[in-house]
Amino acid sequence: MNLSDRLMKIIKFVKEDTIILDVGTDHGYVPIYIVEKNICKKAIASDVSRNSLKKTIELIKKKGLEENISSRLGDGLDVIRPYEVDGVIMAGMGGILIQNILKKDKKITDSINYFIFQPMVASKELRKYLSQNNYKIVDEELSKEDNKFYEIIYAKRGKEDVKKEIYYEISEKLIEKNHPLLKEFVEDKIKSVKSVIDVLKEKKSKRSIERYNELNKLLDE
Numbered sequence: 001m002n003l004s005d006r007l008m009k010i011i012k013f014v015k016e017d018t019i020i021l022d023v024g025t026d027h028g029y030v031p032i033y034i035v036e037k038n039i040c041k042k043a044i045a046s047d048v049s050r051n052s053l054k055k056t057i058e059l060i061k062k063k064g065l066e067e068n069i070s071s072r073l074g075d076g077l078d079v080i081r082p083y084e085v086d087g088v089i090m091a092g093m094g095g096i097l098i099q100n101i102l103k104k105d106k107k108i109t110d111s112i113n114y115f116i117f118q119p120m121v122a123s124k125e126l127r128k129y130l131s132q133n134n135y136k137i138v139d140e141e142l143s144k145e146d147n148k149f150y151e152i153i154y155a156k157r158g159k160e161d162v163k164k165e166i167y168y169e170i171s172e173k174l175i176e177k178n179h180p181l182l183k184e185f186v187e188d189k190i191k192s193v194k195s196v197i198d199v200l201k202e203k204k205s206k207r208s209i210e211r212y213n214e215l216n217k218l219l220d221e
């Protein structure tokens with residue numbers, strides 16, 4: 001099975017011989033790949049949508065991997081017991097939904113050794129939540145598919161000292177490793193901030209003026 005660059009970069013963070021839960025698996029590609037390639041012996045594929053999970057179950061059956069991959073229907077981490085898995089993937093979901101899933105049951109969240117997140121939106125809010133709730137970002141990756149960037153965050157429990165506000169927006173990990181897509185990613189962000197500034201500069205409301213000033217400060221940073 002050939003997977004996209006985004007999914008391969010998510011898989012790169014999966015630790016060998018761990019038990020992994022893929023929350024919101026949809027098609028089931030990630031747990032199937034991990035088990036087929038022997039990266040992990042066991043995985044759990046979950047989704048809150050019955051239809052999505054049906055696709056996964058069919059593919060698992062077709063591949064003959066029912067012994068190694070368990071499929072579970074349910075919301076977020078409700079599908080596992082504390083210490084049942086080592087790592088959790090949450091990809092293709094919003095950063096706020098990811099936060100809400102993490103917050104729901106601390107006993108389960110605290111029992112997980114590592115997390116791989118790929119927020120579709122609100123990555124800044126997710127990074128802020130992580131640093132304020134005793135998670136530390138260990139590494140990050142960037143992927144670009146069809147002109148869209150995807151941020152992939154590898155996190156563990158632990159303290160993190162985020163030195164500048166801008167690092168919630170643009171990961172310090174990507175800067176440290178001078179990621180090959182970083183320049184393009186930052187240029188793309190600058191372009192979208194500038195287009196919002198252009199709209200806001202015509203507006204006169206208090207909130208628009210505040211936002212205009214915030215975005216100009218962000219642009220400077």
Ligand SMILES: C[S@@+](CC[C@H](N)C(=O)[O-])C[C@H]1O[C@@H](n2cnc3c(N)ncnc32)[C@H](O)[C@@H]1O
Nearest residue numbers: 023024025026047048049052074075076091092
């Ligand atoms: C866009 S798909 C992403 C699929 C896959 N993870 C990927 O990255 O390609 C999002 C999936 O998350 C599932 N989902 C949304 N909210 C969820 C929740 N609270 N718990 C579990 N799954 C959820 C949806 O049903 C959908 O299948």
